[in-house]
Ligand SMILES: Nc1ncnc2c1ncn2[C@@H]1O[C@H](COP(=O)(O)OP(=O)(O)O)[C@@H](O)[C@H]1O
């Protein structure tokens with residue numbers, strides 16, 4: 001593992017205002033209690049707008065990953081002003097993590113895969129010789145698989161934001177295998193997701209993000225798992241409320 005706890009501080013008057021990101025409940029929770037990581041793989045789940053991307057972007061940025069995505073140790077667009085939360089985020093790190101955080105940025109290892117900007121990020125990876133294929137010439141999902149196969153290796157911090165958005169069932173299973181292998185090499189993975197498949201990775205920690213802030217959850221108790229289970233069992237139970 002790399003990071004054992006993330007936390008942030010902000011001035012009281014700033015937090016009391018109505019400005020994003022301080023209005024997001026999970027960010028307030030981060031300010032009050034921090035966020036503890038107890039396993040090499042952590043999944044963040046929660047409704048759209050609950051704050052998952054706000055959190056993972058700030059975590060990635062604070063580790064020195066480019067907030068637009070791509071490999072650690074490389075800044076694509078020159079120095080950018082840190083985001084409000086990313087600039088405040090601090091880590092309590094493991095020995096390996098402290099070593100990485102003390103070293104220059106070029107010595108950090110990891111990857112930030114964001115669904116929204118993946119094509120741009122993978123294009124830059126290709127132009128700098130970090131991946132072999134051109135993402136322009138492959139499907140969204142194939143581009144993701146190329147990143148997993150070629151860039152997800154070795155100790156480092158791997159941050160993913162809804163990787164399942166581009167992936168088939170089989171590709172999601174492949175990603176579970178990649179995350180499991182990575183987690184055994186001293187790497188740490190933090191992944192925002194809506195996927196019942198990914199979150200089932202044995203040994204992974206699941207944190208539910210929502211109005212309540214953040215809380216740890218078991219896979220079989222997750223709302224997303226229960227909804228999928230019921231939907232697949234009988235789609236009409238849902239669809240009769242939705243379609244004519
Ligand atoms: N750059 C931004 N400026 C202002 N508000 C934002 C910004 N990014 C996200 N938000 C707001 O913060 C909340 C959490 O968003 P986000 O972290 O993207 O949620 P999630 O990833 O869980 O769907 C939402 O209400 C969203 O509208």
Ligand SMILES: [Mg+2]
Pocket residue numbers: 052053054161192
């Ligand atoms: Mg999001």
